Amino acid sequence: MNQINWLASYPKSGNTWTRIFLTNYLNDADQPADINHLKGGPIASDRDLFDRWAGVEASDLSFDDIADFRPHVYRQMALHIAHPLYIKVHDACIRNSDCEMLFPSDVTSAVIYLIRNPLDVAVSYAHHSGRTLEQEVKNLCDQDGIVYENPKLLPPQIPQRLLSWSAHVRSWVDESGLAVTVIRYEDMLTQPEAAFERIIRALKLDLDPIRLSKAVELSRFESIQEQESRAGFKERTMRADAPFFRQGRSGTWREELNSELADKIIEVNADVMRRFGYLDQNNDPLF
Amino acid sequence: MSYYYKVFGLSLESPIFCPELLVDESGAAPEIVIRFGEVPQELESPVDSGARWQTSPGLFLLNLKRVGRFLVRAGREIIIQPVDPISEDNIRTFLLSSCLSILLHQRKMFAxxxxxxxxxxxxxxxxxxxxxxxxxxxxxxxxxxxxxxxxxxxxxxxxxxxxxxxxxxxxxxxxxxxxxxxxxxxxxxxxxxxxxxxxxxxxxxxxxxxxxxxxxxxxxxxxxxxxxxxxxxxxxxxxxxxxxxxxxxxxxxxxxxxxxxxxxxxxxxxxxxxxxxxxxxxxxxxxxxxxxxxxxxxxxxxxxxx
Missing domain, CATH: 3.40.50.300 (P-loop containing nucleotide triphosphate hydrolases)
Known part of the structure; x- marks a missing residue:
């Protein structure tokens, strides 16, 4: 029953790109995978997924009740679906009021944790959500950070707690009790073959170097952008002020984030940023 | 005290006031009875189970930690053991959705x-x-x-x-x-x-x-x-x-x-x-x-x- 592979990350940290690569690798085709039919979806917080497997509707439940249901929802999926599952998730890995992890170890096969420089995350997330940089920076630094939803309407996803960026990282990497493989977004950019090879190995898939190279080539950022501009991408929100696949670079925060906001992110998240190579010993950014 | 209603063409008796239902003034014997009572934590021999429910032919048990336990039986009866204290609004949410739908299925009425x-x-x-x-x-x-x-x-x-x-x-x-x-x-x-x-x-x-x-x-x-x-x-x-x-x-x-x-x-x-x-x-x-x-x-x- 241990067949769920969690593709976990703070939002805008390379999760969708990883799913594109994974789909290309599993498809083993000569044409790029359709970005509107990717493995790894729907996201773990998808409302319809919850309603289907919980047997009651999330919109009739309090936030605490929803969190209590979640491990059972994933167990139901694991019980009824025979093949390995790859599930994207943005929630922090936290416990519910029954003291159970939302993402239970008894149905988990592997966790890929994708991490990205939070300075770049702030910029990317602001373009994606249509909110201001100030709001995104505040959320990245907030111990009670959430995926923002408009309370006046029923959002397509159930409530997701992110915590602060650092606490999100630690919740998965240090506190989940799960076997976690950490992949840096910046390494996926500079050494894609090595980064994706680690992902293939962590997911216990057969490693075929030719297939790996082909999947990396088919998952090039330019090819994905071209697909989005031609056919659209269903996971882009209509609130976004830019394409979903916007730049695919590191260090763009230097062009868009003022020093006050950058300092705020560093001040709150310095320990974890240093640990994963985003700051040097003097807390100066390395990307 | 009991209240009498008509829903999906069936007459229903309830110990809970349900302002959203149409009142049945016909005096007909109820086809569905809702009552408070003891509901077990688990069914004796469940055939299947899900996130917070269990089933066997003719029986459905729903166990909601903050609301209560519901037993739907043979297309005729819903027994509720509420968590105390809890508002009736909250009970009705699940009674008039999940539980009622199971009861309809049990009567071979496609919900x-x-x-x-x-x-x-x-x-x-x-x-x-x-x-x-x-x-x-x-x-x-x-x-x-x-x-x-x-x-x-x-x-x-x-x-x-x-x-x-x-x-x-x-x-x-x-x-x-x-x-x-x-x-x-x-x-x-x-x-x-x-x-x-x-x-x-x-x-x-x-x-x-x-x-x-x-x-x-x-x-x-x-x-x-x-x-x-x-x-x-x-x-x-x-x-x-x-x-x-x-x-x-x-x-x-x-x-x-x-x-x-x-x-x-x-x-x-x-x-x-x-x-x-x-x-x-x-x-x-x-x-x-x-x-x-x-x-x-x-x-x-x-x-x-x-």
Whole structure:
């Protein structure tokens, strides 16, 4: 029953790109995978997924009740679906009021944790959500950070707690009790073959170097952008002020984030940023 | 103290006051009895279980930590052991949705997860996951003078001559604040369904018609992030899958011993009913355009695709 592979990350940290690569690798085709039919979806917080497997509707439940249901929802999926599952998730890995992890170890096969420089995350997330940089920076630094939803309407996803960026990282990497493989977004950019090879190995898939190279080539950022501009991408929100696949670079925060906001992110998240190579010993950014 | 109501054509006795249900003044013996009583933590020999439920033929147990335990038995009885203290509002939420739908299935009344209206040609139903627009569309059609069948559950039965009947639910819609706004309707004085959400229960007594009717069309609502509306009549297999997908509590039907009945009934409905998929832009919710498009469609003489 241990067949769920969690593709976990703070939002805008390379999760969708990883799913594109994974789909290309599993498809083993000569044409790029359709970005509107990717493995790894729907996201773990998808409302319809919850309603289907919980047997009651999330919109009739309090936030605490929803969190209590979640491990059972994933167990139901694991019980009824025979093949390995790859599930994207943005929630922090936290416990519910029954003291159970939302993402239970008894149905988990592997966790890929994708991490990205939070300075770049702030910029990317602001373009994606249509909110201001100030709001995104505040959320990245907030111990009670959430995926923002408009309370006046029923959002397509159930409530997701992110915590602060650092606490999100630690919740998965240090506190989940799960076997976690950490992949840096910046390494996926500079050494894609090595980064994706680690992902293939962590997911216990057969490693075929030719297939790996082909999947990396088919998952090039330019090819994905071209697909989005031609056919659209269903996971882009209509609130976004830019394409979903916007730049695919590191260090763009230097062009868009003022020093006050950058300092705020560093001040709150310095320990974890240093640990994963985003700051040097003097807390100066390395990307 | 007991209260007597009529829902899905059945008479019901309840120890809980249910303002959303129509009162039954006929004095008829109740076909469904709801009562408070002891409900076990688990069934003795469950055949199947899910996130917080267990089933065996004729029995369904739902265990909600903050609300209570519910036992639905043999299509006739619902026993509730509430967590104390808890508001009756909260109990009714699950009683009048999940529990009632299981009871209908146990009576071999097909509980569809749809909203719907009466039209001159028969029932027009709207299906789709939470947030697809089921309640908002019904409310929009009530404003256009149509009578309501249901907000989110209807029962379908066949009589001895194999004629299909749609049995209406009860006169209430649940609306989110944004939908109320789109409908130009104030939420002042409406009951909030849960404290954490801007979701309100609105009574619709004046616009409700409890008479059974025939079935004219079902629209499966979905969304995409393009600006176009797409309306597409579905073939037999997609109609069948659409009905399976939009069955209340479909995961429980195996353990209840109703899987074969579920498939056979869905196939029977799919063979004779027009079902279309309407895909709308995610944002903004262009309600009037959507209702116009659907109204123009259901006014036609619709036939299911061969």
């Amino acid at each position: 569809l997860h749809v909203s719907g209206i009466h039209t001159e040609r028969g029932a027009v139903l709207f299906a789709g996951h939470s947030g697809a627009g089921k309640s908002t569309l019904v409310s929009a059609f009530l404003q256009r003078g149509y009578k309501m069948l249901s907000d989110d559950m209807l029962a379908i039965t066949f009589d001895e001559n194999n004629r299909l009947h749609v049995l209406p639910g009860f006169p209430q819609v649940k609306l989110w604040a944004d939908s109320a706004e789109a409908l130009g309707r104030s939420t002042d004085g409406l009951r909030r369904v849960l404290q954490q959400y801007d979701k309100f229960a609105a009574p619709t007594y004046d616009n409700f018609d409890p008479q059974p009717t025939t079935l004219h069309a079902i629209y499966l609502l979905s969304q995409h992030n393009s600006p176009q509306f797409i309306l597409e009549s579905l073939g037999q297999t997609k109609r069948f899958n659409g009905l399976l997908d939009n069955t209340w509590q479909k995961l429980t039907l195996v353990g209840l011993g109703l899987r074969e009945w579920h498939f056979m009934t869905a196939a029977k409905i799919a063979s004779q009913v027009y079902i279309a998929r309407l895909t709308r832009p995610q944002l903004p919710f262009r309600l009037t355009e959507m209702a116009d498009m659907i109204e123009a469609d259901f006014k036609k003489d619709l036939q299911p695709l061969i």
